[in-house]
Amino acid sequence: MAAFPKTRTSAQKQESIFERILNYKQFGLIVALILLGLLAKFITPAMYQPASLVAMLRNNSIYAILAIGEMVVILTGGIDISIASTLSLSGVISTTLMTQNPSVPAIVWVIVSLAIGALCGLFNGFLIGKLKMTPMIATLATMYIYRGLAFLISGGVWLFPNKFTEDFTVMSQGSILGIYNITWITIILFLVAGVFLSYTQPGRRIYAVGTNVESAHVSGIKIGNVTVMSYVLCGALSGLAGVLYTANYSICYYGIADGFEMQAIAICVLGGVSLIGGTGRIDGVVIGAVLMSVISYFIGLLPGLSVWQDAIQGAIIIVAVAINIFTERMTIKRILKERGAMI
Amino acid sequence: MSSVNTPSHSLTVKKEFKLNSFLVKWEMILVYILVLINVILMIAKPNYYFAANTIPSIIQSGMDLSCMVLGMIFILLLGDIDVSVASIMVVCGMVMGLLKDAGMNDLIVVLCGLLAGVLCGLFNGVLVAKIGMPAVIVTIATSSLFRGIVKIRLDVNVLKNFPKWFQDLAWDNILGIPVALLIFLALAAVFAIVLHKGKFGRTLYMIGNNPVASLYSGINVTRTKILVFVIMGFMAGVSSIFFVGRMGGGLSSTMGKGYEMNVIAIAVLGGVSTSGGKGKVYGPVIATLIMAFLSYTMGLLGVDTNTRQIFTGIILIVAVLIPYFNKQLIDEIKLKLFYANNKNIEAVNIRCHEEVTEIRHKMKALKHDTSLSEADKAAKRKAYEDKIAALTKKCAQTTKAMKDELKQQNMKTNRALSK
Numbered sequence: 001m002a003a004f005p006k007t008r009t010s011a012q013k014q015e016s017i018f019e020r021i022l023n024y025k026q027f028g029l030i031v032a033l034i035l036l037g038l039l040a041k042f043i044t045p046a047m048y049q050p051a052s053l054v055a056m057l058r059n060n061s062i063y064a065i066l067a068i069g070e071m072v073v074i075l076t077g078g079i080d081i082s083i084a085s086t087l088s089l090s091g092v093i094s095t096t097l098m099t100q101n102p103s104v105p106a107i108v109w110v111i112v113s114l115a116i117g118a119l120c121g122l123f124n125g126f127l128i129g130k131l132k133m134t135p136m137i138a139t140l141a142t143m144y145i146y147r148g149l150a151f152l153i154s155g156g157v158w159l160f161p162n163k164f165t166e167d168f169t170v171m172s173q174g175s176i177l178g179i180y181n182i183t184w185i186t187i188i189l190f191l192v193a194g195v196f197l198s199y200t201q202p203g204r205r206i207y208a209v210g211t212n213v214e215s216a217h218v219s220g221i222k223i224g225n226v227t228v229m230s231y232v233l234c235g236a237l238s239g240l241a242g243v244l245y246t247a248n249y250s251i252c253y254y255g256i257a258d259g260f261e262m263q264a265i266a267i268c269v270l271g272g273v274s275l276i277g278g279t280g281r282i283d284g285v286v287i288g289a290v291l292m293s294v295i296s297y298f299i300g301l302l303p304g305l306s307v308w309q310d311a312i313q314g315a316i317i318i319v320a321v322a323i324n325i326f327t328e329r330m331t332i333k334r335i336l337k338e339r340g341a342m343i
Numbered sequence: 344m345s346s347v348n349t350p351s352h353s354l355t356v357k358k359e360f361k362l363n364s365f366l367v368k369w370e371m372i373l374v375y376i377l378v379l380i381n382v383i384l385m386i387a388k389p390n391y392y393f394a395a396n397t398i399p400s401i402i403q404s405g406m407d408l409s410c411m412v413l414g415m416i417f418i419l420l421l422g423d424i425d426v427s428v429a430s431i432m433v434v435c436g437m438v439m440g441l442l443k444d445a446g447m448n449d450l451i452v453v454l455c456g457l458l459a460g461v462l463c464g465l466f467n468g469v470l471v472a473k474i475g476m477p478a479v480i481v482t483i484a485t486s487s488l489f490r491g492i493v494k495i496r497l498d499v500n501v502l503k504n505f506p507k508w509f510q511d512l513a514w515d516n517i518l519g520i521p522v523a524l525l526i527f528l529a530l531a532a533v534f535a536i537v538l539h540k541g542k543f544g545r546t547l548y549m550i551g552n553n554p555v556a557s558l559y560s561g562i563n564v565t566r567t568k569i570l571v572f573v574i575m576g577f578m579a580g581v582s583s584i585f586f587v588g589r590m591g592g593g594l595s596s597t598m599g600k601g602y603e604m605n606v607i608a609i610a611v612l613g614g615v616s617t618s619g620g621k622g623k624v625y626g627p628v629i630a631t632l633i634m635a636f637l638s639y640t641m642g643l644l645g646v647d648t649n650t651r652q653i654f655t656g657i658i659l660i661v662a663v664l665i666p667y668f669n670k671q672l673i674d675e676i677k678l679k680l681f682y683a684n685n686k687n688i689e690a691v692n693i694r695c696h697e698e699v700t701e702i703r704h705k706m707k708a709l710k711h712d713t714s715l716s717e718a719d720k721a722a723k724r725k726a727y728e729d730k731i732a733a734l735t736k737k738c739a740q741t742t743k744a745m746k747d748e749l750k751q752q753n754m755k756t757n758r759a760l761s762k
Contacts, residue, residue, distance in 0.1 A: 079479055133663050134617040136424055136479050140604055141659035148653035156649075254649070262487055265480070275477045307498055311491025317484035321476050 028323070029270065029287045036294050044301050047294075054179055058172075060293035061186040062087075062241050062248070062257070064285075066264035067271075068193045069237035071285050074268055075197075075210045076230045077277025078128060078135035082120070083238040084260040085146035090116040091242030092154045095252040099163040106167045109243055117239015118232050120146055125231030129224040143261075150254040161250035172248035182244050189237070194282040206230055210277030266313055267292050269320045274328070369614040373629040380636045388643055399521050403513065405635020406523035407582065407589040408602050408609075412627050413534045414578030415610045417571045420538075420551045422619025423471060423478035425572070428579050429602035430489035431463040435583035436594040437493050440502030449506045457580040463489060464576020468569035486603065494596045505592040513588030523585055527631070530581070535624040547571070551620030601652075608655055609634050612662040688745050695738035702727050702734075 040047045047053070066083050073080045090113040098109050120142070127138040161169075172182040197203040208216040209226045217223055246252040271288030273280030295316070299309050385392045392398075411428050418425045439456035447455075463485070470481045515522050538544035549557040550564055558564050587594055611617060612634070613627030637658075641651050682688040706727050709720055 081483075127660065127664075131664055133660070136426075137607070137611065137617045137659065137663055140426075140607065141656040141663075143656070144601075144604060144652040145656035148649050148651075148656070151647075151649035152653070259487075262483065265483065269480065275480050307494045308491065310487045310494055314484045314486070314488025314491055317480065318470065318476075318488070321480055321484070322470075322474055325475060 028327075029272070029284070029291060033287065033291050033294065036291070036298070040294070040298070044298070047297060047301075050178070054175075054183075056293050056297050057183045058180040058248070060289065060296065061180075061182045062245050063260065063263045063267060063292065064186045064289040065189060065237055065241045065244070066260055067267035067285055067289055068189055068282075069234035069241075070261070070264040071268050071271075071273050071280060071282070072193070072197070072206060072230045073135075073234045074265075074273050074275060075206050075277060075280055076227055077210045077213070078227065078230070079265070079275070080124060080135065080139045080231065080234050081261045081265075082124060082139040082143035082146055083234060083241075083264060084257045085143045085150065086117050086120040086235050086238040087242040087245060087257045087260065088254055089120060089146045089150040089153075089242070090239035091246045091252055091256060092150045092254055094243050095159055095164075095168075095246040096154060098165065098168050099159060102165045106165075106171055106247075109168065110171070110240065113239045113243035114236050115239070117242065118236040120239070121232040121235015122228065124235065125228030128231060129227030147254065154252075154254045156254065159246075159252040164247070164250045169247050169250055172244050173250075182248055185244065190282060190286055197282060202226070202229060207278055210279075212278070262313065262317075263292070266317045266320075269317050269324070272324060274324060275321070279328075370623070370625050370629060373613065373626060373633060377629060377633050377636065380633065380640055384636070384640045384643070387640075391643065399516050399519060401635055401639045402524050402632065403521045403589075404639055405631055406521065406527055407513065407586040408606055409523070409527045409631045410530060410578045410582040410585065411575075411602070411606045412609045412613075412631055413530055413624070414575035415606050416534070416538070416613075416615050416622060416624060416627055417547060418478075418575050419607075419610055419615045419617055420547045420619060420622055421568060421571055422551050422554070422617075423568070423571075424607065424617065425467065425478065425482045425575055426603045426607070427463070427467060427482040427486035427489060428575065428582075428606055429599045430486040430493075431460055431576055431579040432583045432586055432602065433493050433594070433596065433599055434463055434489045435460045435580040436587050436598075437496060437502065437596075439583070439587070440505055440594055441496070443504045443506060444502070449508075452506060453584065456583060457577055460576040460578075460580025460583070461573055462576070464573040464579070465569065467576070468572030471572065472565045472568035490596065497596045500595070502594045503592065505587050505594075507592075509584055509588035510592055511588075513585050528628070530578075531624055531628045538624055543567075548620055553620075604659075605634065605655065608659040608662070611659055614662075617663065682742075685745065685749060688742055691738060691741050691745070695734055698734055699731050702731055 047056070066087070069083060070080060093116055094109040094113040097112065098104070098106075124139055124142055127133045127142070128135050170181070172180065174181045176184060197206065205216070205221050205226050206229075208219070208221055209223055213223055216226075242257075245256060267288045268280070268285060269275070269288075270291055271280065271284035271286070273284065295312070296309070299312060411432065415425065415428065435456045438459040439452050442452045442455055443449075467478075467481060467485055470476050470485075471478045512522055512526070517525065538547065546557070546562055546567055549560075549562065550567060554564055586599060590598065609630045610622075610627050613622070613625075613630035615622030615627060637654070638651060641654065646654075678686075678689050682692065706724060709715075709723055709727075712720070715723070
């Protein structure tokens with residue numbers, strides 16, 4: 001009889017620290033980050049001033065929040081391209097209400113925006129989880145519906161900084177310990193998402209559904225409900241991002257955040273979240289978000305490079321997905337080789 | 344021997360033409376919608392509708408993306424999706440404009456434009472089929488990559504130098520029929536023949552239904568997929584000719600945003616399933632006209648562009664969901680509502696229903712039977728009716744008994760659980 005393959009825990013114990021670092025999934029990303037950091041040292045040393053680092057984190061916090069929601073959806077094997085429109089809808093509604101009732105405390109608008117986002121997500125989830133629509137098609141349709149609704153509700157009106165109350169803008173623009181509030185909120189959300197995905201039952205169910213729908217179903221998980229939950233979470237986070245966006249830039253109209261869904265997907269893909277579902281961890285998304293913000297900082301800083309943004313972004317996604325797929329294949333090959341050696 | 348007599352040619356199933364099923368076909372429903380929109384427009388703006396040039400110009404307004412719909416049918420049939428089509432179209436337009444600026448011959452200009460489309464499609468196809476990346480993410484990425492390339496080259500400039508006949512193609516009529524429509528119909532005919540009459544079309548259906556099974560039955564899935572993406576790129580190139588013509592011979596990097604959404608919406612509205620393996624060419628052709636009429640009508644009725652997008656989105660959702668409300672779903676709802684979620688009860692009911700319909704068929708046949716006298720017929724009919732009544736009564740009784748039993752069982756388990 002063939003020997004039993006070693007269990008994973010025993011295999012891990014034998015690895016040295018060096019090997020463990022090499023096998024760490026986000027190793028390549030960290031190397032890329034360090035290389036870019038060194039490059040910045042020579043090309044744009046201004047990046048290392050505390051003020052510009054803090055500003056960089058502030059400007060990219062919205063992307064990071066969207067990426068957390070997008071990650072939850074991608075983990076179940078779906079995709080949500082309506083997040084930017086959800087952001088715009090919730091931002092427009094809550095900000096318009098804020099300008100009409102300036103005396104109401106800002107926390108109310110946060111709750112309103114979360115509720116609107118969750119409703120948008122619920123509709124997506126209902127279409128995909130219950131009515132079994134293809135995620136891409138369903139969210140493509142709702143992307144245009146939500147954006148159109150945002151236009152209808154705002155009436156095409158722009159809201160300028162003079163209409164914003166101090167109480168409202170301080171949500172994003174205020175700072176604690178020199179770091180902007182919006183960045184703190186993002187960090188808290190990352191921690192909460194990490195705990196939720198790794199240590200709670202619903203979080204593990206998301207992974208189970210993404211890894212293998214059939215086996216998840218057989219082991220008693222209600223697939224539809226988990227799918228709906230993931231889209232609701234994604235929608236709620238996008239809704240929150242909406243109110244933070246308007247508070248951050250003190251401006252609001254129906255066309256805000258056009259194309260942000262691309263950025264969020266790019267961050268997820270960079271962070272090693274597999275689009276087939278089931279693989280991907282929050283630390284990868286954190287590193288992906290930081291890497292993406294460094295790249296966009298480069299693009300913004302170098303003269304004449306701003307027109308390159310779309311092309312570079314597209315190329316990054318393609319390369320990242322290709323690398324993901326190749327490493328997955330390599331892992332499978334390695335596992336097969338180990339198994340072959342044992343037999 | 345009877346077995347000899349069974350015809351071997353019965354394998355070729357040819358459904359006989361039935362008016363009832365023809366009238367509720369998806370393509371016919373699309374035709375009704377088209378007529379309905381026309382009627383609405385006729386009532387709302389009678390002066391405008393009956394003016395000489397209105398209908399051709401409405402049709403022309405929808406023809407700039409029509410060619411991409413044909414390519415998209417193939418892509419969706421494979422179960423893939425391509426959201427980079429609008430960007431490919433702009434790339435082709437840019438190549439043509441730049442070459443014309445350089446003083447090239449018209450033929451070379453068009454050929455190079457189409458070649459650019461083919462190359463973009465090839466790029467998508469290789470990434471999707473060879474490397475095995477999901478089509479959604481590849482085309483999302485390439486849509487920003489291709490448009491990014493156009494942005495790098497053009498920045499904020501506008502290309503204005505295009506062959507003159509582009510505009511003629513997009514705006515002229517022959518005998519009151521738009522040239523663009525004629526070309527579109529000709530291309531659609533080619534696609535219909537390839538898809539419905541040729542070997543290649545059957546391959547597409549097979550891959551869409553089950554890629555693994557088709558791989559094992561000797562179909563080169565990789566090559567077919569790449570070829571389909573190349574065709575899509577080529578059609579985007581063709582489309583760019585009409586698009587540039589519609590825009591009055593000008594092109595900038597931000598033009599045609601959101602066209603991919605319209606193209607997919609039209610294909611889906613035309614009855615092409617997004618999960619692959621289902622769809623025909625005829626449906627999307629009619630759906631193209633529907634979209635043209637719909638957006639023109641809404642424009643005339645004073646609905647602005649952003650609100651129109653809501654309608655496009657709703658149409659997309661409804662079109663995808665309508666096939667979902669099929670017999671299976673109705674059965675599921677029935678099972679939950681009437682049969683207490685129990686398959687046995689459902690089976691009893693279905694059996695009863697089938698027997699009853701069989702007897703009804705016999706009754707119908709009886710009416711046309713000339714060999715029997717009227718009295719005999721009446722007697723037989725009476726016997727049949729009695730039989731039906733008895734069957735339904737028995738069925739209701741068994742259902743009730745089974746439901747009661749289920750209830751008792753549930754109570755028992757509940758009691759056991761509460762203890």
